[in-house]
Amino acid sequence: MTKRHTRMFFVGGTLLFAAIFLGMTIDSHRQFATLTNADQITPAVSAGKDVWHKGNCINCHTLLGEGAYYAPDLTKITDQRGEPYLTAFLKDPSQFYSEKQHRRLMPNPKLSEEEIAQVIAFLGWVAKIDNQGWPPRPILVSGGTFPGTGEAEGSAAGVAASDSPVALGQELFRSTPPGCASCHSLVAGVNLAGPSLAGLASEAARIIASPEYQGNATTPEEFIRESIVEPSVYLVPGAMYSAAGRSFMPDNYREILEPVQVENLVAYLMTLR
Amino acid sequence: MRYRSQWVAYPYFVVALLLYGLQMVFGLLSAAKYLGPDPLINLMAFDVTKEIHTNLLIVWVLTGFMGATYYVVPEESRTEIYSVKLAYWQLGIWTVNGVVAVVGYLFGWTEGNKLLEQPVPVKLTIVVCMLMFLYNIFMTIRKSGRWTTTEGVLVSGLALAALLYLPALLQFHNYTVSIFYRWWTVHLWVEGVWEMVQAGLLAYLLIRLSGADREMMEKWLYVIVGLVFIAGIIGTAHHYYWVGVPQYWLPIGGFFSALEPLALFGMAMYAYFAMRRSGFAHPNKLAIHWTVGSAVYTAFGAGLLGLAHTWPAVNKWTHGTLITPMHGHSAFFGAYVMIVLAVITYAMPHFAGREDSSRESPMGYWAFWLQLSGMFGMTLAFATAGIAQVYMERIMGVGYLDTQLKLQVHFLMLIGAAIIFTAGVALFIWDFFRAVPIRTAFLDNTSGDASVPVSSVA
Ligand code: HEM
Ligand code: HEM
Numbered sequence A: 001m002t003k004r005h006t007r008m009f010f011v012g013g014t015l016l017f018a019a020i021f022l023g024m025t026i027d028s029h030r031q032f033a034t035l036t037n038a039d040q041i042t043p044a045v046s047a048g049k050d051v052w053h054k055g056n057c058i059n060c061h062t063l064l065g066e067g068a069y070y071a072p073d074l075t076k077i078t079d080q081r082g083e084p085y086l087t088a089f090l091k092d093p094s095q096f097y098s099e100k101q102h103r104r105l106m107p108n109p110k111l112s113e114e115e116i117a118q119v120i121a122f123l124g125w126v127a128k129i130d131n132q133g134w135p136p137r138p139i140l141v142s143g144g145t146f147p148g149t150g151e152a153e154g155s156a157a158g159v160a161a162s163d164s165p166v167a168l169g170q171e172l173f174r175s176t177p178p179g180c181a182s183c184h185s186l187v188a189g190v191n192l193a194g195p196s197l198a199g200l201a202s203e204a205a206r207i208i209a210s211p212e213y214q215g216n217a218t219t220p221e222e223f224i225r226e227s228i229v230e231p232s233v234y235l236v237p238g239a240m241y242s243a244a245g246r247s248f249m250p251d252n253y254r255e256i257l258e259p260v261q262v263e264n265l266v267a268y269l270m271t272l273r
Numbered sequence B: 001m002r003y004r005s006q007w008v009a010y011p012y013f014v015v016a017l018l019l020y021g022l023q024m025v026f027g028l029l030s031a032a033k034y035l036g037p038d039p040l041i042n043l044m045a046f047d048v049t050k051e052i053h054t055n056l057l058i059v060w061v062l063t064g065f066m067g068a069t070y071y072v073v074p075e076e077s078r079t080e081i082y083s084v085k086l087a088y089w090q091l092g093i094w095t096v097n098g099v100v101a102v103v104g105y106l107f108g109w110t111e112g113n114k115l116l117e118q119p120v121p122v123k124l125t126i127v128v129c130m131l132m133f134l135y136n137i138f139m140t141i142r143k144s145g146r147w148t149t150t151e152g153v154l155v156s157g158l159a160l161a162a163l164l165y166l167p168a169l170l171q172f173h174n175y176t177v178s179i180f181y182r183w184w185t186v187h188l189w190v191e192g193v194w195e196m197v198q199a200g201l202l203a204y205l206l207i208r209l210s211g212a213d214r215e216m217m218e219k220w221l222y223v224i225v226g227l228v229f230i231a232g233i234i235g236t237a238h239h240y241y242w243v244g245v246p247q248y249w250l251p252i253g254g255f256f257s258a259l260e261p262l263a264l265f266g267m268a269m270y271a272y273f274a275m276r277r278s279g280f281a282h283p284n285k286l287a288i289h290w291t292v293g294s295a296v297y298t299a300f301g302a303g304l305l306g307l308a309h310t311w312p313a314v315n316k317w318t319h320g321t322l323i324t325p326m327h328g329h330s331a332f333f334g335a336y337v338m339i340v341l342a343v344i345t346y347a348m349p350h351f352a353g354r355e356d357s358s359r360e361s362p363m364g365y366w367a368f369w370l371q372l373s374g375m376f377g378m379t380l381a382f383a384t385a386g387i388a389q390v391y392m393e394r395i396m397g398v399g400y401l402d403t404q405l406k407l408q409v410h411f412l413m414l415i416g417a418a419i420i421f422t423a424g425v426a427l428f429i430w431d432f433f434r435a436v437p438i439r440t441a442f443l444d445n446t447s448g449d450a451s452v453p454v455s456s457v458a
């Protein structure tokens, strides 16, 4: 083997594998439109991409797992948080998180209302990209429990048959979407983007009996059902939960969940006493 | 140093090392923010310190590459640089451009695209500087009419690096497509054409330091860069798994990127065998440390720690966690920081008109070992933090913020190791500036081998 042979190995190998790579690139271009739902790249999504770059979000966050490691991954954030919540958060993150508690905080990105709507539209489009199902399980912004530390997720579902409404409701509660667990913890006093649901059934009975309650529910079940499909009827007090009479909980569960799924959730949440 | 114009490398090294020092400041600031709380949050938040940290890295390493090339090419082609004046102008524009970019980042002037944050005018100026550089080098080689394989690999690496920067200028409507092409610059740089630069400089240094047979060294040089490209081009796919590309990129990318370490282990063996011939006979032993260290640390940081998370079934869990900067730091340090510091250490006695053995100061060795152990500690700190993060956040489903709170001890370890590392950097810079360069540097004929076989350009 001489230098001439090894040079041929270098030039030949490089050209061959570059050609294969280019071939796969061309084929990928034929598939990008379907994989990324290119028809849904509206002007708002496009403008939102510019907001994303202008705000330098990538140098704190990851998106599709790429970026910096100082802040949570946002690939599926719109599956976990509705638009009302994200809008309020992006207007002023310090309303929702404190540096005291988590030792870091997102600085106010100083976006206009329009830019906020655009960047949310962009993140909504990203969440729907067909990316081989990554992440393999939802990445939450905050919350979650460490088994064995006494902060166990209280529920009776552990003993229920796996196809009972309670068990199905618990499973759904933990899935994303609808992402209930990414906003609600079941540990008393641990409030995430939404209030803790510990002791919800008793709490519901207390609320409907109180004079502040203006809704139509007369039983705890009805109250929980109403809280899910019409979250703004009764608002848990707190500036981080609602603004101008509108709850930050997504208000489209009536459309995206089947009625039976709502009933399963209610059955499950009724076990939290 | 045999050619007067090789001296132009010196100011390049000055700029490179000053920016290296500055990069450490912004690294430490970023790490302090991991620990939090952040008193500077409204002045310069994490995104700003981190982008300055990584941009300074890229700029100073490229400055080092260009300085090294100005040093190597005259010796290899046996001629003076085509235009020294052009080289100075290029350095001036390049440096001003870099400073403008950094100040711009402080004021939020950024494209917000990871590692390619440079605003368009800055990008265009970079392209102009690269063209000035390449023109100068090509004219030098043309003037002399001779070139060696070593410099051929080195200069082609830089020319291709300039070419691969061009996709960074394109704008795409579709975020997935823009990610796709971002990697043509970023991955094909660090795992492709920059490897040519590293391998070329390594060959040059090994020939000089060990007196190894040039024909032999250059023959294997082609094998190494051949392996780099055969695995590395399609290996780009290890960045494509989860961004919205067709499924076939996963198995193909897994396979080829798992082959990438082959070239890097080959490089370590290349250095080992070259040095085994001659032992530590060359008087500049410190330069031998940096040269062999670069080859070995690349095999560890890029090869082994790259392999650790490149397979799709693993990357699925580690993607975008602190595992990534574990590998990013050790790979960049071994492959590109150490090779530039090796060339500087090798060349420095020649600028100062001293004996080759004049590098043998205790300070020089402290600079070497403190950086090496500091970087090893940082790698471990990122690794342990990353493993804990993958387990808690990705597998058990604990929230991101709560997981980070549990990683505080690893961040303390990161900062501790980073302080050791920074001490090594400070000593290196101090040692560099302690040696006063002599403008009319002596021209000796002893440090070069007179029997350089050269190919002629037709
Ligand atoms: C004082 C020593 C250093 C400290 C404290 C430090 C700290 C950091 C921190 C905190 C980040 C941000 C990671 C993130 O995105 O969340 C980072 C990124 C980075 N640093 Fe350093 N660094 C130091 C030295 C270096 C050196 C010497 C190199 C080059 C060899 C380097 C190369 C990088 C690279 C390539 C990234 C981007 C990594 C990625 O996105 O995966 N750093 N560094
Ligand atoms: C000198 C060579 C190398 C350097 C300087 C380097 C540097 C880096 C950097 C800076 C990143 C972070 C990029 C980003 O997220 O923007 C990265 C990611 C990555 N590197 Fe390397 N690398 C090298 C070689 C390798 C090799 C040989 C392998 C495989 C065997 C490898 C596997 C990976 C993988 C899988 C990722 C993606 C991590 C993730 O999913 O978050 N690297 N590398």
Ligand SMILES: [Fe+2]
Pocket (backbone or CB within 6 Å): B187, B191, B235, B236, B238, B239
């Ligand atoms: Fe890569």
